[in-house]
Amino acid sequence: MDIKIKPSKLSGNVVIPPSKSFAHRALICAALSEGKSIVRNIELSDDIRATLEALEELGATSKIENMSIEIEGIQIMNNDVHDINNNIHNMNNNMHIINCNESGSTLRFMIPIAAALGYKCRFEMSGNLGKRPLDVYYDIFDKNGIKYKRGENYLEIDGNLNAGEYDIPGNISSQFITGMLFALSMLEEDSLLKITDKIESKSYIDITLQCLKDFGIEIENNNYRKFRIKGNQKYKCRKEKQGYNKYTVEGDFSQGAFFLCADAIGNDVNIKGLRRDSIQGDKATLEILERMGCERIYNECSDIKMKVNSLNSTVIDATDCPDIIPVLSVCAAFANGTTEIINAKRLRIKECDRLSAINEELSKLGANIEEKEDSLIIYGNGNKKLKGGCDVWSHKDHRICMMLSIASTVCEEEIIIKDAECISKSYPRFFEDFEKIGGCIEVIEK
Missing domain, CATH: 3.65.10.10 (Enolpyruvate transferase domain)
Structure with missing residues (x-):
């Protein structure tokens, strides 16, 4: 679909x-x-x-x-x-x-x-x-x-x-x-x-x-x-x-990263089910967003929110957390300053060449990205909205599809994501959750 x-x-x-x-x-x-x-x-x-x-x-x-x-x-x-x-x-x-x-x-x-x-x-x-x-x-x-x-x-x-x-x-x-x-x-x-x-x-x-x-x-x-x-x-x-x-089984920081990053770019999501003491590498999302200017807030149930006034650039090392790089790239495109994502060569041998896909699809939305062999340089737009108004492609990769969905929340115009069914690989109810908190989705059957 x-x-x-x-x-x-x-x-x-x-x-x-x-x-x-x-x-x-x-x-x-x-x-x-x-x-x-x-x-x-x-x-x-x-x-x-x-x-x-x-x-x-x-x-x-x-x-x-x-x-x-x-x-x-x-x-x-x-x-x-x-x-x-x-x-x-x-x-x-x-x-x-x-x-x-x-x-x-x-x-x-x-x-x-x-x-x-x-x-x-x-x-x-x-x-x-x-x-x-x-x-x-x-x-x-x-x-x-x-x-x-x-x-x-x-x-x-x-x-x-x-x-x-x-x-x-x-x-x-x-x-x-x-x-x-x-x-x-x-x-x-x-x-x-x-x-x-x-x-x-x-x-x-x-x-x-x-x-x-x-x-x-x-x-x-x-x-x-x-x-x-x-x-x-x-x-x-x-x-x-x-x-x-x-x-x-504890909650998944790899999937939680999408909504943590949604908060970081101006949404208001309360994320439930993630352990404070988790050993998951993708828990690094919290520390990276804090470096970019977010404040981590827990309530009495250990639900997490990321509060932010202005998002700033940083250096992100992908060595131990390659799966969160796509959605962090959205934050980088929206931030003040230039973010460099380093040690990311392994992203080229995932479900797709993720470095290329991030560059290609976020650029369609108006992001300014320079792609290198094992890194991305992302020139942030200073917390301004992306353009949208175009078709983008998931590359049949679940994380690229969810990245684009989160990016849509800071676009000026609607977007169409091709081959969105790929989310079933890791997060089958992603769009259901997305809609429950205000996402406006229309399914276009092929």
């Missing part, structure tokens, strides 16, 4: 959806546990659905009720077959088809898990997912004698991941590190994961380590350079018995 948005001020309460990062990891940990777990506060975006269906394909079962999911662990785990490398490959030699859709987390997390289980798998990909690098795993396949075949939009693997010592670059994606931490924790022998190069998106590793700990897995973290994984560990289910409580 395409949507037409008329400029309007947003005002009211928004309950932020659950963290996609925590939800992926909690579902995986539950599926690797013996017995049943209950994961609460889950919304089935396209990405989360892809992970859930992948786990079911590998043998987990699930029951969805409202915003909770009951997961029974993969049957082989429940049968106490713990020496995975020696036992499982002969038990399940059929090809498992896992449709990752456009979810990079699903793909990169599930590949080493499937290899640790010894399953033959075909991972199918949609959109631009097939263009995102997987070379880190090819080196691991070669080391373990795992057969693999890569096509434009699929990867097939056949073989066993063994415990041992592995070197992984930290400057491509933290998802490879997370995937290996999940998988190596399943094996009988000890393993060592050594990180080469500079590590990026460190906060996502923290989320992984926290989820593993919540499900009974201990990892020794030596300053993010070495991770020691003891063998013969077991994931422990999360259900209300024997002192082990249900697992609740």
